[in-house]
Amino acid sequence: MSPPAVHVALSEGRSYAVHFEPLATAPMHLREAGVTGPRALVVTDETVGPLWLDALADALRADGWQVEATAVPAGEGSKSLGQLGALHDWALALGIDRATPVLALGGGVVGDLAGFAAATLLRGLPLVHLPTTTIAQVDSAIGGKTGINHATGKNLVGAFHQPLLVLADPATLGTLPDRAFQSGLAEAVKHALISDPALADRLDREWDALVGRDPDVVASVVRDAAAVKAAVVEADELEAGERAVLNFGHTFGHALEREAGYGTLTHGEAVAFGMRAALHLSASLRQGAVADGLGPFQAADRLVARVAPAPPALDPDRLTEAMATDKKRTAQGLRFVVLDTVGEPRLADDVPPAMVEAAWRFALESGA
Known part of the structure; x- marks a missing residue:
């Protein structure tokens, strides 16, 4: 039995559903969401396409849709201006109109890229997310963030463009390599630490069943x-305030991704390291000085460490410099998300440099 849908209620009566059902149900949910054809643009990648595109296309064609599909190279490198332009050229050559939906079939890279194409084609096309990775199903497919990378930093060119529908088929997670599946759980851990202590406890208790891909446990988590x-997202659609707590671990993590080279670490692995650093920073700010340990955040760190591989050999000073281009930087400097306790996040400005340096050292010197 599929888990119940999650509903995202936005301002001005807008809303959309996140379903956890097979891809074959896509035509039914498209009708429910008011997405009309007869043409659909499916954007996938060269890894996901051979696995899941036929099942989706067959279901759509059986319901009368005309399916146009394209696959981009798999990996973070596709979040580029060149790939965005290629999608624009492909879509416009097909003679699309403003009712033509873009269906993003894949992980976070496909969702970000196809979502940004949908946001910018004809000043906005309907967007449907069909996430096939752990990280996309629990995080990136929800909330309307789209974009591409720039040489200066990650996700610096983009737009908010909410989907009309998210259909997350838990079965697609069964084809993920272990590294991709487990590193994607970093976002589930993050959500538990910032908002749901009961989920954090459950993740700890059911971790073996989760990484063993017990279908019921995976779907529920x-x-x-x-x-x-x-x-x-409901509370803060455009990240004007409260939504910033979702960046827990990301200010550190994005710097790691950039310095290690995009694709060296998965996004989830980088976020996991970032959360370990953020937990140390939380402990330091809690006691008002550089912390010798993690204090009340030890259990949280043990959970995060489950999704963090061996630390990369990187220079903490260069990582601190890389933070300077983070898009979450304010006029006053870097802003960090820290925890007062598990389930109670807050934003921290004017953080002493010594605390940041100590947080980096902890994350890079601690074994997984």
């Missing part, structure tokens, strides 16, 4: 982690 994201 994905659904509950997605519900945290949905609730935060």
Whole structure:
């Protein structure tokens, strides 16, 4: 039995559903969401396409849709201006109109890229997310963030463009390599730490069943982690305030991704390291000085460490410099998301440099 849908309620009566059902149900949910054809643009990648595109296309064609599909190279490198332009050229050559939906079939890279194409084609096309990775199902497919990378930093060119529908088929997670599946759980851990202590306890208790891909446990955890994201998005659609708590671990993590080279670490692995650093920073700020240990955040760190591989050999000073281009930087400087306790996040400005340096050292010198 599929978990119940999560509903994202936005301002001005807008809303959309996140379903956890097979891809074959896509035509039914498209009708429910008011997405009309007869043509659909499916954007996938060269890894996901051979696995899941036929099942989706067959279901759509059986319902009368005309399916146009394209696959981009798999990996973070596709979040580029060149790939965005290629999608623009492909879509416009097909003679699309403003009712033509873009269906993003894949992980976070496909969702970000196809979502940004949908946001910019004809000043906005209907967008449907069909996430096939752990990280996309619990996080990136929900909330309307789209974009590409720039040489200066990650996700610096983009737009908010909410989907009309998210259909997350838990079965698609069964084809993920272990590294991709487990690193994607970093976002589920993050959601638990910032908002749901009960989910954090459950993740700890059921971790073996989760990484063993017990279908019921996977579907339930994905659904509950997605519900945290949905609730935060409802409260702050455009990241004007409260939604910033979703960046827990990301200020550190994005710097790691950039310095290690995009694709060296998965996004989830980088976020996991970032959360370990953020937990140390939380402990330091809690006691008002550089912390010798993690204090009340030891259990949280043990959970995060489950999704963090061996630390990369990187220079903390260069990582601190890389933070300077983070898009979450304010006029006053870097802003960090820290925890007062598990489930109670807050934003921290004017953080002493010594605390940041100590947080980096902890994350890079601690074994997984």
